[in-house]
Amino acid sequence: MNKRKLSILSVALPFVIAVILAACGNEKNRTGNEAEAAAAAGSPDLSKVTLKVGQTGWGNLEAGFKEAGLDDTPYKVEFSVFQGGNLQLEAMAGDHLDIALTSEIPPIFASQAVDGGNLQIIAIQKSDTLEQELVIPKGSTVRQVSDLKGKKVAYVKSTTAHYFLVKMLEEAGLSWSDIEPVALSTSDGLSALIGGSVDALASYGNAIISAHQNGATTLASAKDILSGNFPVITTKADIADPAKHAAIADFLNRLNQYNEWIHNNQKKWAEIVAENTKQPLEQALETLKNSQEQRPTKVTAISDEAIASQQDVADTLQSVGLLTKKVDVKSLWSDAFSQMIK
Incomplete structure (x- = not known):
């Protein structure tokens, strides 16, 4: 108009x-x-x-x-x-x-x-529902979601990242208690992933874009999990x-x-x-x-x-x-x- x-x-x-x-x-x-x-x-x-x-x-x-x-x-x-x-x-x-x-x-x-x-x-x-992903840092030995058992996974609490991480774990045969969830903001989660203090990050938007720019790779995408x-x-x-x-x-x-x-x-x-x-x-x-x-x-x-x-x-x-x-x-x-x- x-x-x-x-x-x-x-x-x-x-x-x-x-x-x-x-x-x-x-x-x-x-x-x-x-x-x-x-x-x-x-x-x-x-x-x-x-x-x-x-x-x-x-x-x-x-x-x-x-x-x-x-x-x-x-x-x-x-x-x-x-x-x-x-x-x-x-x-x-x-x-x-x-x-x-x-x-x-x-x-x-x-x-x-x-x-x-x-x-x-x-x-x-x-x-x-793009740019909503579970990513792993450069050099990670994790190859599939089931490999996250017992590992630290950062996520953004009470958001899509929280929800799709639950669904991804379920699909891989894991429960929420099988991982060590770490609730962080988008920026802190990105820093934790790049710094190596967590094994994976469930996040969205610019955090995912920046993660890929720093060598992270997609472990799983939420594009078919979320409703849009x-x-x-x-x-x-x-x-x-x-x-x-x-x-x-x-x-x-x-x-x-x-x-x-x-x-x-x-x-x-x-x-x-x-x-x-x-x-x-x-x-x-x-x-x-x-x-x-x-x-x-x-x-x-x-x-x-x-x-x-x-x-x-x-x-x-x-x-x-x-x-x-x-x-x-x-x-x-x-x-x-x-x-x-x-």
Whole structure:
């Protein structure tokens, strides 16, 4: 969408959101109903809204919104970068974040908090499952996952890395207790692998890219283990706030425009990625092309299939003792924005 269309959208947004919200009287989430009633009474003033948005990576959303001409929002946006979705949800629980972009796993663990983590999954960002790997350092004698029995394996707690490591061990006939798991951040895990203090690393994104640049090899890939569902999460209070509600709805649609811009401008985006992640342009472009071929990123409304997928993940984590009790993930989901996602 060009800037002229975005300008028209910004002007028309309050009225459109008010009409849509008024039509959504059958929403399951009560806080969403409060927002609808307030919005129907009058257009919310988005100029006074600041959306605090979290992400895992290097700050690609801020750079991408600017490059795609999507940064002319009728509200303020503050982007923050975290090393994992679990850290985003910790910030959200402390009321320091309005939107978090995570995998299926962090909300499950966050839901174990006293207040249920104060979160609601409002959309799914379908994306690729590449660069999610179990890697071994250069010179390792490990040849298969079963060789990790009794060895130190670093992983990022309460993330996709935590989950896919469990699944890889199961497939190799090992249990969680058969290894010496070492919970580390993405950067500390990478340092531990390169420094030789762990025998393998389960991680994702830039940590995997850097690991390969330092001679690491892939022991197992999670590309066929993970669903590719990455929840978009907000708080119950933000759903109930008419202005925040409207701003989030607009942001979700801009997020889809950003994803579409990347799909249509792959070389340009690869140049930006390469510059920010200090990797060769050819490698960044190849990674991007592979991800777009596997599954172009797109924001979608919540669905029964997505909820069932996350429930399966939760049940798996419980079956190996990583969750102390059964989690009904359905309570974490809200369809308050489903009719607004274009």
